[in-house]
Structure formats: structure tokens, C-alpha cells
Amino acid sequence: MIFSLSIIIRGDLEIDQPSIIRKFMKLKKGDSIIVTSGKDRGKKGKIIRVLPEKNKIVVEGVNLVKRNSKPRRQGEKGQRVVVTAPFNLSNARLVCPKCNQRTRVGFQLTPQGKKRICKKCKAIV
Secondary structure (H helix, E strand, O other), rough: OOEOOOOOOEEOOEEEEEEEEEEOOOOOOEEEEOOOOOOOOEEEEEEEEEEEOOOOEEEEOOOOOEEEEEEOOOOOOEEEEEEEEEEEEHHHEOOOOOOOOOOOEEEEEEEEEEEEEEOOOOOEO
16 A cells, blocks of 8 residues: 555645545556566566565576674674565566467456456466
């Protein structure tokens, strides 16, 4: 959720009022994706974490960065740890489990509710 501040002006009176903006993501945790741009273009992976407020995702084995960690105890050395960093959702495409192609996500109303579908083969994702 993103909190934005809207200002309501009534004559000479200004009131700050927070409003909640909900982000909707078409990709979910556990989906398999392919990276469409950037240094890891063409890599496939599974979504570990979704950050809707920043419009970013974390994928295993993609966008690896090195972080320096300080020594925790006396006599221990500092280390360089490899961590998966989040990247923008627009740089990833869903891979359909049925047709195994990268695709866009559509929605279909069923008696069970709203379901995500593959735009290419129309299978429920």
C-alpha cells in the first residue's frame, strides 16, 4: 500500500488527509518468469517475493548483487555476501506452465471467481 497525501482546500482552510492507494500485481509469488531486459535478460526463475508498494519482484538466481557484511564477533572477518535484489516488474514476463511460452496475463470470470489466464493458449495459470 502506498499512502499519498491529498490536500483539501475549503476557502482559506487547508486539511491534510491521507488516502490509501492499493497496488494490484498480475504476477504472484511462485510464478515462473523470464527476464525481458537488463543484465540478466533471458534468464528464467521463480518469484520468491513480491513488493507491490514498489512495483518490484525478487526472483531466485536473477539480479545477484554482492553486499559487504561487517564482522559480528571479535576475530571474525568481514565477508562479501551474494544476495538476490529486487527488480522492476516491467522487466519480467510470465512463463505459461501449459504452453511454456512467455505471455501476458489476462483475466476470466468463472463460477469460482476471477482467474488469471494465459493470453496465448487461454489456459488458467
